[in-house]
Amino acid sequence: MSAIPISWYLVLSAVLFGLGVVAFVFKRNVITIFMSIELMLNAVNLAFVAFARARGALDGLVFVFFVIVVAAAEAAVGLAIVIMLAQHRESLNVERVNLLKL
């Protein structure tokens, strides 16, 4: 008898999202910041799948595919920007990228 309530998955999703936010705020490397965004997207995907399960509808799973596609597109463009940034600044530290800072 497997009796795992949906709320356990949702709490896990919230914890992972929170850790992703912490990583996003505390990390200084551009690539690691990108990875924390992926972590947050993964947490949201888990919530989508759990809700799809709870409601017995497949729409949540379809949305997971769209999230994954957008994450792939974002990673491709973002990492291209990171490469350009590394070529111009010779550093991956976001604190060195302050061109728009007043």
Add this chain to the structure above:
Amino acid sequence: MSVPIIMFFACALLAVLGAVLLILAREPIHSALALVLVMMSLAVLYLLLGAPFVAAVQIIVYAGAIMVLFVFVIMLLNAGVEERTDFSKIAKWVGVPLGFFLLLVTAVYLLHSSIGTTIATGVGAANQAADTRELSQQLFRQYLFPFEATSILILIAILGALVLARKDE
């Protein structure tokens, strides 16, 4: 304790551990490997939730393609040890406790809400697992237009990456 519950806790623990390792790791490549750990355990959780196709896509596209892209860029740029910066005192003494408090409130609310108490069965139950055929029908009928739109999005992303990564003449 049944097998799915044990598997849930094992994978949840691994996922949280991977996320914490992502934060604590100094080298970007270690963070990337920690993220792969999170994605793998999430794939097992998708299987527990009765979504085998999503689990396969998670491993193939996320842990496979996207993370390989990340590792490739880390290797290409020879990303070394990350510089530590001192965290602000407000973030440390106000932000972290406040975050934990918010998380606690969310958890308590979810554990007592009506949808949260729905039982998620489905491991090993073929009739309950999300059918891949039904999923594809939904994707290619009801969500056909968004599907085509994402294909254009990917095309634009490829062009954008090409333009950005090109050497200046």
